Structures are given as C-alpha cells and as structure tokens.
Amino acid sequence: MENNIIIASDVLSDAVRLESANKETSKIIYELVTEISEQFLKNNAMVVAIVENNSCSIDGIQQMLGCTFGKGNLKFKDNGKHVYTFYSRGNDKALRIYLKYNLSEKVGNFNKKFNEGTLTAEDEKQMFERRKEAIKHLMEAPEEELFDVQWVEIEEPKKARLYPSLTCENCGETFMEIKGRTIDGKIVCKECFQKLVH
Numbered sequence: 001m002e003n004n005i006i007i008a009s010d011v012l013s014d015a016v017r018l019e020s021a022n023k024e025t026s027k028i029i030y031e032l033v034t035e036i037s038e039q040f041l042k043n044n045a046m047v048v049a050i051v052e053n054n055s056c057s058i059d060g061i062q063q064m065l066g067c068t069f070g071k072g073n074l075k076f077k078d079n080g081k082h083v084y085t086f087y088s089r090g091n092d093k094a095l096r097i098y099l100k101y102n103l104s105e106k107v108g109n110f111n112k113k114f115n116e117g118t119l120t121a122e123d124e125k126q127m128f129e130r131r132k133e134a135i136k137h138l139m140e141a142p143e144e145e146l147f148d149v150q151w152v153e154i155e156e157p158k159k160a161r162l163y164p165s166l167t168c169e170n171c172g173e174t175f176m177e178i179k180g181r182t183i184d185g186k187i188v189c190k191e192c193f194q195k196l197v198h
C-alpha cells in the first residue's frame with residue numbers, strides 16, 4: 001500500500017509538472033494515465049480533481065485524467081493557488097499537490113512590464129530566455145523541490161446535480177433555479193439582478 005501511495009503521488013506530480021511546462025508529451029501522458037488507472041483508481045473509482053486556479057495546468061488535468069466540468073468531476077475553487085487535489089471516489093482518498101516552484105519569480109519583473117505594456121523587444125527576448133531556462137529546470141528538478149504532496153482528509157465532493165430551470169422575468173432567458181435572485185418582487189437571473197440592483 002505504501003508503494004502505491006508513492007507511485008500515485010509521483011504520477012500525479014508529474015501530470016501537473018508536465019502541463020505546467022506546457023510540453024507536448026503524448027507518450028508520457030499515456031503512460032501516466034495507465035499508471036494512474038492501475039495504482040490510484042482501484043475498482044474503477046472515479047477521480048475528482050479540485051483545482052485552485054484556472055491556468056493552463058488545468059488543461060493538462062482535463063486531458064490526462066478526463067476530469068471536466070461537463071462530467072462534474074472537475075471542481076474550481078477560485079483561490080489563485082497552484083493547488084490540485086485529486087479525490088478518488090470509492091477509495092475515499094485525496095491527494096493534495098501544491099506546486100511550490102515559483103515560475104514567475106524566476107522570470108523576474110518582466111511580467112509587470114508586460115502588463116503595463118512597456119516591454120521592449122530586448123526585454124521580450126530576455127523574458128523568453130529566462131522562461132526557457134526556468135522550464136528546463138522545472139522538468140529536471142527533483143519532486144521535493146517542486147511539490148508538496150500529501151494525503152488529506154476531505155469531504156466527498158458533491159456529485160453533479162440537475163436543477164430545474166426558471167425563466168427570468170426581466171430578460172426572458174432561462175437559468176438554473178438555485179442561481180436566481182429576487183428584486184422588485186420579480187424572480188430574475190443573476191446577470192439581470194446585477195444590472196437592476198442599486
């Protein structure tokens with residue numbers, strides 16, 4: 001069992017690491033998925049990914065683990081953190097991976113200049129070089145330098161539910177009932193509520 005835990009954490013760490021570096025690694029992805037299936041997802045238990053940012057790392061998780069919003073097994077917590085928790089239904093286990101490697105720190109203040117629109121051609125070249133070096137390091141660095149990985153106890157994530165629809169009394173469009181609001185005695189969608197509230 002201990003071995004399984006180590007393998008599972010290695011595999012999932014690699015999954016996050018690979019996509020963080022935005023690499024084309026279809027062969028490795030295939031191997032990862034195979035290993036995850038064997039080691040982590042026993043009894044075909046479904047994995048639920050709880051992600052705490054909406055960066056390109058999530059594309060990798062969707063692609064590699066098949067966790068998507070549509071299937072209800074991808075949950076987004078808007079914390080702006082590189083934290084990924086994988087919960088295995090059936091096994092009632094959750095693996096929390098924190099990517100502690102700070103890529104933007106390595107790139108320096110170029111991001112700030114980029115946002116301000118003051119990046120010169122020379123800056124851009126340097127930024128690209130630094131980023132390339134940082135990614136190279138990211139790909140080669142030992143796990144301990146990049147990730148904090150731990151098993152955690154979490155509540156079982158709620159399964160996807162179907163909610164009834166209501167029609168907005170302001171715009172006439174339908175919306176999910178639990179997202180509705182009332183204003184001036186009318187039941188309205190959230191979007192209209194934000195326009196009408198004063």
Ligand SMILES: [Zn+2]
Pocket residue numbers: 168169170171172173188189190191192193
């Ligand atoms: Zn509306």
